[in-house]
Amino acid sequence: xxxxxxxxxxxxxxxxxxxxxxxxxxxxxxxxxxxxxxxxxxxxxxxxxxxxxxxxxxxxxxxxxxxxxxxxxxxxxxxxxxxxxxxxxxxxxxxxxxxxxxxxxxxxxxxxxxxxxxxxxxxxxxxxxxxxxxxxxxxxxxxxxxxxxxxxxxxxxxxxxxxxxxxxxxxxxxxxxxxxxxxxxxxxxxxxxxxxxxxxxxxxxxxxxxxxxxxxxxxxxxxxxxxxxxxxxxxxxxxxxxxx
Amino acid sequence: xxxxxxxxxxxxxxxxxxxxxxxxxxxxxxxxxxxxxxxxxxxxxxxxxxxxxxxxxxxxxxxxxxxxxxxxxxxxxxxxxxxxxxxxxxxxxxxxxxxxxxxxxxxxxxxxxxxxxxxxxxxxxxxxxxxxxxxxxxxxxxxxxxxxxxxxxxxxxxxxxxxxxxxxxxxxxxxxxxxxxxxxxxxxxxxxxxxxxxxxxxxxxxxxxxxxxxxxxxxxxxxxxxxxxxxxxxxxxxxxxxxxxxxxxxxxxxxxxxxxxxxxxxxxxxxxxxxxxxxxxxxxxxxxxxxxxxxxxxxxxxxxxxxxxxxxxxxxxxxxxxxxxxxxxxxxxxxxxxxxxxxxxxxxxxxxxxxxxxxxxxxxxxxxxxxxxxxxxxxxxxxxxxx
Numbered sequence: 202x203x204x205x206x207x208x209x210x211x212x213x214x215x216x217x218x219x220x221x222x223x224x225x226x227x228x229x230x231x232x233x234x235x236x237x238x239x240x241x242x243x244x245x246x247x248x249x250x251x252x253x254x255x256x257x258x259x260x261x262x263x264x265x266x267x268x269x270x271x272x273x274x275x276x277x278x279x280x281x282x283x284x285x286x287x288x289x290x291x292x293x294x295x296x297x298x299x300x301x302x303x304x305x306x307x308x309x310x311x312x313x314x315x316x317x318x319x320x321x322x323x324x325x326x327x328x329x330x331x332x333x334x335x336x337x338x339x340x341x342x343x344x345x346x347x348x349x350x351x352x353x354x355x356x357x358x359x360x361x362x363x364x365x366x367x368x369x370x371x372x373x374x375x376x377x378x379x380x381x382x383x384x385x386x387x388x389x390x391x392x393x394x395x396x397x398x399x400x401x402x403x404x405x406x407x408x409x410x411x412x413x414x415x416x417x418x419x420x421x422x423x424x425x426x427x428x429x430x431x432x433x434x435x436x437x438x439x440x441x442x443x444x445x
Numbered sequence: 446x447x448x449x450x451x452x453x454x455x456x457x458x459x460x461x462x463x464x465x466x467x468x469x470x471x472x473x474x475x476x477x478x479x480x481x482x483x484x485x486x487x488x489x490x491x492x493x494x495x496x497x498x499x500x501x502x503x504x505x506x507x508x509x510x511x512x513x514x515x516x517x518x519x520x521x522x523x524x525x526x527x528x529x530x531x532x533x534x535x536x537x538x539x540x541x542x543x544x545x546x547x548x549x550x551x552x553x554x555x556x557x558x559x560x561x562x563x564x565x566x567x568x569x570x571x572x573x574x575x576x577x578x579x580x581x582x583x584x585x586x587x588x589x590x591x592x593x594x595x596x597x598x599x600x601x602x603x604x605x606x607x608x609x610x611x612x613x614x615x616x617x618x619x620x621x622x623x624x625x626x627x628x629x630x631x632x633x634x635x636x637x638x639x640x641x642x643x644x645x646x647x648x649x650x651x652x653x654x655x656x657x658x659x660x661x662x663x664x665x666x667x668x669x670x671x672x673x674x675x676x677x678x679x680x681x682x683x684x685x686x687x688x689x690x691x692x693x694x695x696x697x698x699x700x701x702x703x704x705x706x707x708x709x710x711x712x713x714x715x716x717x718x719x720x721x722x723x724x725x726x727x728x729x730x731x732x733x734x735x736x737x738x739x740x741x742x743x744x745x746x747x748x749x750x751x752x753x754x755x756x757x758x759x760x761x762x763x764x765x766x767x768x769x770x771x772x773x774x775x776x777x778x779x780x781x782x783x784x785x786x787x788x789x790x791x792x793x794x795x796x797x798x799x800x801x802x803x804x805x806x807x808x809x810x811x812x813x814x815x816x817x818x819x820x821x822x823x824x825x826x827x828x829x830x831x832x
Contacts, residue, residue, distance in 0.1 A: 265825075273741050273824040294745060301743025308828070312738040316456035328449050329743050373742075 219246040219282075220381060220413040221270055226279030228265055228436075239265050240436045243279070252407040252414045254427035261433040263417045264385055270415055271383040272300050284380060301329040305374030305412075309386035311366040313358040313373075319345065320354035323372045330377065344372035348402055364395025371402050375412070382406060384416040388423050400426045450748070454755035457728070458763075465760070468724050472764025472804070473771065475717035480772035480792075480800045481779065482710035487793035488780075489703055493692035495624040495789070500560060501657040501665060502691040503672055506682040512651035513681050520675050526660050526668040531556035532652035534637060538601035538610060540591070546786075547587055548629040549601065551637035560658050563621040570595070570616035578636045580615035584627030586784060588617050599630075606641055628788030657685070714803050721811035725757050729815035736819050737827020746820035753819060757812035758805065765804025769797050 228240040239262045247253050247270075255263045268274035269281055272288045280287050283303065291299060306312075313322045323341040332340065345351050348368040358366050367387060374382050384403065388396035400423055406412045407428075416427060424430050432439035459465050487494075503521060505511035515532070522530045536549040554575055558564065566574070566582065574580045583593060593599065593614055601610040612632050620627045634652075642649030659668060669685035676683045686694075696703070729736075736749045773792060780790035 268825050271741070273828075297740065297743050297745045300741065306738075306741050308738070310734075312734060312828070314453075314735055314738075316453065316460055325739075326742050328446060 220249040220251065220284065221247040221415070222280075222282040223270070224280040224282070226266075226269060226276045226281060228262070228269065228274070229277050238436055240269075240276075243438055245431070245438060247413060247415060250407070250411045250413055252403070252426070252428045253416070254424035254430045255415065255417045255433060256419065256421075256424055256430060257433035262436040263433045266433065267383050267385055267415060267417045270381075271304050271306065272296050298329075301326060301377065303380050305377065305379040305382040307367070307370050307374050307382065307384035307387045309389040311358070311363075311370045311390075313366055313369055315358050318355050318357055319350060319361065319369045319372075322358070322369055323376050326373060326377045340376055341372075344376040345369070347375070347405075348372045362395065363391050364398055367391060367395070367399050368402065371399065371406070375406060375410070380413060382412050382414045384414065384418075386418055386420075387416060388418065388420055396420070396423065446748075450751055450755055451759075453752055454759050457732070457752070458756045458760050460728075464724065468721065468760060469764040469767065471717055471720055472761060472807070473767040475713050475807075476765045476768025476800050476804055477771050477775065478713045479710050479803055480768065480796050481775060482706055482713070483796050483799060484772070484776050484790060484792055485787070486703055486706055486710075487796065488783075488787040488790040489699070490693075490696060491624055491626070491787070491789035491791075493689050493696060495563070495626070496688035496692050497563075498662040498665065498687060498689065499659045500688040501659060501669055501672070501685050502688050503655040503657060503683045503685040504653070504691075506673075506684040509653070511681070512648075512653055513655065513683065515650045515652050517652070517655060517676065517681075517683070521655055521657060521672055524668060524671045524675065526664045526671065527657055528660050529556055529560060529658035531560050531656045531658075532634065532654065533557065533631075533656065534634060534651075534653040535605070536601070536603070536610075536632075536637070537605045538603050540599065540601060545591070547590075548626075550629065550631050551634040552631050553634045554631070557631065557656065560656055563625045564618040565621055566616045566618045574615040577613060577615050578633050579611065579613055581612040581630055581632035582616040582618055583614055583630045584788075585617055585619045586627035586788060587630065588614070590628070590784060593617075601630075606637060607644070608640070610637075610640075623791045624789055626788045628784055654691075656688075714807065718807045718810050721757070721761065721807050722814065724760075725753065725811045725815045728756070729753055729819050733819070733822060733827045733830040737822065737824045737830070740824045741828065750816040750820045753816040754809070754812045758808040761804045761808035761811070765800060765807075768804070769800045772796070772800065 223243050223245055226240060226243040227238070229236045229238045231237070243266065255266065257263045265274065269276050270283075272283075272291070276289050279289070281289050286299070288296060288299060314325065317325065320341055323344050324337050327337040327340055342351060342354070345354055348371050350365060350368055350372065353361060353365060358369070361369065387403070388399055391399060403414055403416070404426055407414050416423065418424050428443065430442040503513070503517070505513055512534070518530050518532065521527060531553050533550045533552040536551050538549050539545070540547070558566070558571065564582070570582075574582050581599065588594070595614055595617065597614045599612045599614065601612055603610055612630070618627070638649055657668070657672065659665060665687050672685040673683050736752075739749060740746065776790065776792050780787070783790050
C-alpha cells in the first residue's frame, strides 16, 4: 500500500476520467444559532471505475461526505461534479431524477421496504423508469440472480437473514445500472461470513461491471477490499492511500 | 405508478393487523353512528318533509287544543284559490294498553282521502270504507304491527272522547313512497260527531283542524291570509299555514334535542378524525426511514405524500364502507322497534352519501399533516431514523 499526495494526483495516476469531482466543498450545520462545520474545503476526484473506501472516527463527516456525493444532501459551498453535472446546482426534483438514474444506494440497515417481497424491492427503482412490466421483471430477476437470491424472490425481508437482506439491497442498487454506487457501512450490521459475501459482491460489481463504488466503513477488512482509502478527521481529508 | 402506490398503500394499511382492525372498527362504528343519528334527525322531520305544498292547515289561532266550528268549512271553501276542504279531529284513543300508541284521527273521509293521494287504497276497500260509518282505514305498517286484517274490529278506548269505540277495518293503505306514514288510523268524523253530540252536545260539530286543498301552491301565503281574514275578530280566530309549517311547529318543540343530536353526530366524526389522524401520524413516523429511502431512490416527495393519503383513504373507505353497509340493516331493526314513535325511520336519500363524504373527509384531514410532514423531512434526517 502506498500513500499518495492528493486526490487529483491519484486520479491522474489511475489514468481514468473522474466520475466524481469535489471542488472546495464545505458543509456546516446551524445548531442553536451557531455554525458547526462538518466538512471543510474538501477537494478530490474519484476516478471512473474506482472503489474508494472512506474511513474515520464517528463524527468525522464521512457519512455527510457520502451523502453529498450521492446527492441526498447539499453542500454549504463548493461544487460536486458527477459525470460533468454540478449536482449542487440541481433543484430537489431534478436531483431526485438524477439519483434515480445515476446512483445505487446500499445502507447499513439495508432499508428494504418490509411490505414488499425481495423481488418487489428490487423492482422498486425501476418504477421510475419507462420500462414495461415484463422488462422490469427481467431486470429484477437478473439482479437477484447476480446476488444469488433468485430462489428467494417471493420472500419478505423479515424472512431473510441480514446477509440476504443486504444482498437484496445490492440487487436493488445495481438494477438500474447506475454509474455510481454508494455504500454506507454495508457490513456494519453483518456477521463476518455475511460481510465477506457482501464484500465479494461489491468486488464483483467493481471488477466485472466496472461500477464506481464509494464506501464508508469502520471495518478495516472491508476497507481493505477498496482500491483506495481516504481518511477523514474532523471534517478534513487526509492523504489518499492507494493499493498496488 | 398508480397501481404501485395503491399496492403499497394497501400493504401498509394492513401492516399492523391489530391496529388496522381497531382503526377499521372505530371508523365503522363512527360512520354507523353518524348514519343512525342522521336517520333519526331525518325521521324526526319526516312528517314535514312528506307534507304536500298544495295543502294548508287551518287551526285555532289560540291553540291547537281549541276546536273550530264546523261551519267554517263552507266559508273556507268559498275563499279564492281553495279547491277543497276537509277536516279532522285528533282522537287520542288507546288500543288495549297505552304502550300501543299510534295516531288516530276522525276525518271527513269523502273529502279527506282525495286530498291525501299518498295514501294508496284499492277501489274496493275505498268503497267499503266509505259505506261503513264505523269503518276505519289503517296504515300497512300499523296493521302488520298488530296483525290486523280487513274485517277485524278494533276496540279503541277513548281518552279525549270517553267510551269504547269499536272500529272495523275496511281498508289498509300503503304509502306512495317510503316517506309516507303507514302507522296511523283514520275513521269517520260523522261517527265521532254523532256520538259526541249525544254525550256532550257542546263538543259536537267541531273540527280540530281544516285541511285545505290549494289550486296553486305558489299562492299558499296569499290564500292563508285570505282564510284568516275571514275569521279575524271572531270568537274563534284561525291560523292558516302550509302543512309543512304546521308539521314543523311540532318539531320546533324539540328543536334543542334535535340540535343536540346533530352536534353529537358531528362530534362523533370529529373524534374519529382525531383518532385516525393519530393513527396516520404514528404510521408515518414509524416509516420515516422508509419514506427517506424512497426519496433517496428517486421517488419525489409528492409520491410519499400520495402514499400516505392513499393509505388513509383506503382505511377510511373500508371502515366507512362497513359502516354504511351496516346502517341499512340496523335502520330496519331500529325502525321496527321505534315504529310507534318514529313511523318513517328510513335511511334518508342522502344519508349514505353523507356517510361516504364524512369517510373521505376523515381520510383527507387525517392524512394531511402526516403527509405534509413526511414530504418535508430531509432524506438525511429520515435515514437517520433507522439508526
